[in-house]
Amino acid sequence: xxxxxxxxxxxxxxxxxxxxxxxxxxxxxxxxxxxxxxxxxxxxxxxxxxxxxxxxxxxxxxxxxxxxxxxxxxxxxxxxxxxxxxxxxxxxxxxxxxxxxxxxxxxxxxxxxxxxxxxxxxxxxxxxxxxxxxxxxxxxxxxxxxxxxxxxxxxxxxxxxxxxxxxxxxxxxxxxxxxxxxxxxxxxxxxxxxxxxxxxxxxxxxxxxxxxxxxx
Ligand code: AMP
Numbered sequence: 001x002x003x004x005x006x007x008x009x010x011x012x013x014x015x016x017x018x019x020x021x022x023x024x025x026x027x028x029x030x031x032x033x034x035x036x037x038x039x040x041x042x043x044x045x046x047x048x049x050x051x052x053x054x055x056x057x058x059x060x061x062x063x064x065x066x067x068x069x070x071x072x073x074x075x076x077x078x079x080x081x082x083x084x085x086x087x088x089x090x091x092x093x094x095x096x097x098x099x100x101x102x103x104x105x106x107x108x109x110x111x112x113x114x115x116x117x118x119x120x121x122x123x124x125x126x127x128x129x130x131x132x133x134x135x136x137x138x139x140x141x142x143x144x145x146x147x148x149x150x151x152x153x154x155x156x157x158x159x160x161x162x163x164x165x166x167x168x169x170x171x172x173x174x175x176x177x178x179x180x181x182x183x184x185x186x187x188x189x190x191x192x193x194x195x196x197x198x199x200x201x202x203x204x205x206x207x208x209x210x211x212x213x214x215x216x
Pocket of ligand 1: 009030031032033035052053056057058059060061064084085086087088089092162171
């Protein structure tokens with residue numbers, strides 16, 4: 001099952017992908033998570049990525065494409081993947097198609113999590129992330145059992161630098177300018193399935209689960 005989750009910041013891509021990956025036993029590959037890991041470890045890639053990410057800008061295509069190409073070669077991705085946050089530009093999507101074709105693979109579905117801007121902003125501004133395991137919470141929608149502490153690993157919860165209001169504004173601008181066009185790009189190829197992500201999270205997840213069962 002080779003699936004891409006598409007949608008604006010705050011659509012719930014990461015939250016849903018984490019659940020679906022566990023349930024369907026395929027890796028959840030988030031380019032944002034990969035960058036945050038590198039940033040935490042203070043690597044050269046992390047330092048480069050941070051200069052874009054903290055201000056809400058996109059990391060250059062050639063950097064992201066290389067990372068995804070390498071990640072997809074790992075054995076766990078052989079039986080499938082859920083990509084969250086990639087591709088984010090048309091050039092990324094074009095190069096991604098070439099990478100898959102060269103490996104004799106193809107995408108099974110691109111799922112567009114359609115989300116009204118108010119829902120996205122509410123989710124981003126209240127989001128909290130575990131420093132240790134990367135799990136996502138929300139101060140109102142998905143509160144941790146103990147404030148500031150990850151339910152899963154006990155790690156400390158923090159607010160992402162790019163979830164500040166100025167960075168959120170910039171991320172939406174980037175989304176509209178560079179990512180939104182992918183909806184038409186994949187729709188024209190007959191690959192797009194739209195799921196309503198403006199409704200309570202459980203309903204979106206149920207729809208995604210039944211879609212995945214049909215794909216699998
Ligand atoms: P995310 O966790 O998906 O919200 O990603 C966080 C940030 O990482 C984004 O705002 C971008 O700066 C960067 N990023 C993640 N994926 C990509 C991508 N496919 N292309 C460019 N930048 C990306």
